Amino acid sequence: MKRRETGAFGERIACEFLGNNGYVIIEKNFRCPNGEADIIAQHQDTLVFVEVRTKTSRQFGSPEESITQTKMEHMRNVAAHYWQSHDNLPESWRIDVIAIEMNSSGCVSRIELIENAVSDI
Numbered sequence: 205m206k207r208r209e210t211g212a213f214g215e216r217i218a219c220e221f222l223g224n225n226g227y228v229i230i231e232k233n234f235r236c237p238n239g240e241a242d243i244i245a246q247h248q249d250t251l252v253f254v255e256v257r258t259k260t261s262r263q264f265g266s267p268e269e270s271i272t273q274t275k276m277e278h279m280r281n282v283a284a285h286y287w288q289s290h291d292n293l294p295e296s297w298r299i300d301v302i303a304i305e306m307n308s309s310g311c312v313s314r315i316e317l318i319e320n321a322v323s324d325i
Contacts, residue, residue: 210306214258215242218302221315227252236289238281251297253283255321258304267303268318276322299323 219229227245234241243254255275257267264270279299287297301321305314 210258210260211256213306214256214302214304217258217304217312217315218243218254218256221302221317222247222254225317234282234286236282236285238285239278241279241282241286244286246294249294249296251287251294253279253286253297253299255279255299255301256304257301258306260306260308260310262305267305268301268316268321271301271321279322 215232219232222229222243222245227247229243229245230251231244232242234244241253242256245252245254255271257270259267259270283297283299287293298320299322301318303314303316303318304312307313
């Protein structure tokens with residue numbers, strides 16, 4: 205599986221996982237001048253921006269370890285842009301990460317939701 209295919213597969217799995225856990229998907233692959241949010245969802249009274257990281261090997265670390273400080277800053281900026289440019293959104297928001305690992309057969313071996321993975325500071 206190529207990198208882009210792996211990413212798209214991970215996002216589909218993440219949407220299914222979120223839906224099964226009470227999240228309502230609002231938008232996927234939101235792009236703005238500040239970057240992209242993989243998934244924007246609502247969970248209870250909170251708007252949630254979700255970064256999906258899918259890896260087929262731990263050769264270069266876990267999925268969540270692949271998020272750099274620069275990526276975190278982009279995620280904060282995208283979230284702020286979205287929240288400021290849309291109406292009727294919940295007052296609170298957060299940025300979560302879904303880490304997905306796949307085994308050599310292409311099956312999901314781990315999926316983990318990390319709430320508040322990126323603070324707004």
